[in-house]
Amino acid sequence: ESRGAGEIWIAETNSERRSTVSGAGNFRVFDPAEPGSGPKGGAIDLVVDAVGIEATRASASAAAKPGGVIVHIGLGQATGGLDIRRMTLQEITFIGTYTYTPTDFHDTAHAIFDGRLGALDWAEERPLEDGPGAFAEIHAGRVGAPKTILRP
Template sequence: MQHKTVKAVMVAGAHDVRYENQDIAWDSDQVLVKVERGGICGSDIHYFLHGRAGMSVLKSPMVLGHEFVGIVEQAPQESNLLAGQRVAINPSQPCQQCDICRSGKQNLCRSMRFMGSAQFYPHVNGGFAQHVVVAPEQCIPYADNVEAKVIAFAEPLAVCIHGIKQAGDLTGKRVLVTGAGPIGCLVIAAALASGATEVVATDLSERCRALALKMGAASVWDPRDEEVVGAWREKGGSFDVCFEASGAAAAVASVVAYTRPGGIIVQLGMGQAEITYPIGPLLVKEVQLRGSFRFVDEFTTAVRWLETGKIDPLPLLSAELPMDQAVDALELAADKERAAKVQLVF
């Protein structure tokens, strides 16, 4: 067993984020990775603002972060990973033993140890540290000539590619994306890369709508523009597939009316646990509502799409701050009128 003391970004409660020492240890069958940078996710912001993310409540200090990349420092010889190799880190650690894992749906594993999550206790530390210890299978190598700030988008892009997979074949389809935050914008790009003919987006924020256009949306609209959205409801709906990426109760309920009979809704956004929902229209139009949660092998796909330039995520990168300015970075990332994706540099 080897040991090391590193600096890490720890969250201990609401508005209690510390940049302090953390002791790490690793065995010969694990990989030591020097972290280069990581993106701040909505769950990181929730832990920072509220001391919880959904049902996951902080009970002790935890290292934040699950969107990160680094450089291998030590690795098991049998892993085929080499010192100096640049890798994206898949933060998922499913049990691989349960019936769900064995069926190939590891993202739904009830015992998932997801990095930077307080779902279980002891909590699972994340990647916002100078060094992390991970399993070899979590490391996805990528080409040296690709910028780390690009590959740091692999985790959120994997979420979006999984959502696209839930929708099925998008070839020739007309698509609506509600919510043009980082996930919604990456869904736009992923849908177009997967064959969608046209992608339309909505968001309350003018800044987010502008980003949606940069990511490939054919048009963007304020969902309060009744003249536009009213036309979408005519004749039973206008879109073959709707990706709901905001989680806002009004948006979640609205997409049933915008979806054509026989169409598909993929729910990506997490909001309130319970909302009022138009079940009747969903039923009589035979619209399929499908949930989408995290990812499985789509993480590797996301790395390859970013590596080859199939998707350019950089319009979403609003700022890059050093790790000792984590509080400033979190405050910026929490202000949706100022920032989309903020990355910490280690």
């Protein structure tokens, strides 16, 4: 919203995370596994795929509007999921990006400090030695926090 976005949709398969995210800001949160729960197909100007697996790329391909943009940052799987025919015929731009510049970090830090990204109280902190257990709980879908910070 800080950059002029009108409506932000977030896809999340974990019900605990959906609950956390829905309270974190002015977002529309949905389960991509539930048909009809998300945005109308072909209606999104900018889609960010932060997971990068076949299913999320397929969802991104379906969600992007004609002339829209898909930004791909997830590295989950190397191939699959893109509807290349639709992307070509409807002139959807696909951008892969991997790293961030010092300017990106600077701008993000200022957005956090200025409160433009909301409360950011949805992160969970744990001691570093709890790392293996934290990953096991995340993998099992028992963690509601989108991010876990491990502190030494």
